[in-house]
Amino acid sequence: MRRTGPRAMAARAMAAAMAGAILLASPATAAETSAGTRLAGPTLLGSGTTIVPIRLNAGPAPHRGARAELVIEGLAFDAPPGALYQVSLRGPNGRRAEVGTISFYNETAPGYGGGGAAVPGGRRVFDATEALRRLGGAADALVFEPTAGVVGPGVRVRTDPAARLRFSAVTLRWR
Numbered sequence: 001m002r003r004t005g006p007r008a009m010a011a012r013a014m015a016a017a018m019a020g021a022i023l024l025a026s027p028a029t030a031a032e033t034s035a036g037t038r039l040a041g042p043t044l045l046g047s048g049t050t051i052v053p054i055r056l057n058a059g060p061a062p063h064r065g066a067r068a069e070l071v072i073e074g075l076a077f078d079a080p081p082g083a084l085y086q087v088s089l090r091g092p093n094g095r096r097a098e099v100g101t102i103s104f105y106n107e108t109a110p111g112y113g114g115g116g117a118a119v120p121g122g123r124r125v126f127d128a129t130e131a132l133r134r135l136g137g138a139a140d141a142l143v144f145e146p147t148a149g150v151v152g153p154g155v156r157v158r159t160d161p162a163a164r165l166r167f168s169a170v171t172l173r174w175r
Helices: 006-018 030-035 131-133
Strands: 037-040 050-057 067-073 085-089 096-102 124-125 138-147 167-174
Touching: 030 124, 037 050, 050 167, 067 085, 067 096, 085 131, 096 131
Parallel strands: none
Antiparallel strands: 037 167, 050 138, 067 124, 067 167, 085 096, 085 138
């Protein structure tokens, strides 16, 4: 029987750390806190669900009231994707916790009246504090899933394969 709860999770986290697991996103210095910890590098999102492996053990917040921010940098696309993208963290147990949704409906791609492929600012910032709390502070993947924004019978999400939706980096920082 596998035990659950805070003590059991802490014991498993300690065992993983002792076994040589990489612990990221547990800020130790003020500089690391403001700059963030890099979780993923350049990634191309597919037309279906894209799972980006990460190693994240956020540990306790660096100070009382600290908020975890997930920052996606360098968002770009070549054609309008035609869908929203739900962004979630996935815990080691496979459970997901939603962080937010990215919309490209107000953005313009090259050849569609815009000057460049990058999303204006090319950056999205999400408050990931609650998602990390729900996952016990640990995540093994970022999940990007196209969505229509509504659910129900007959609702299908179709993304444009020519979109070539991508980002350059994802970081986690504490504020």
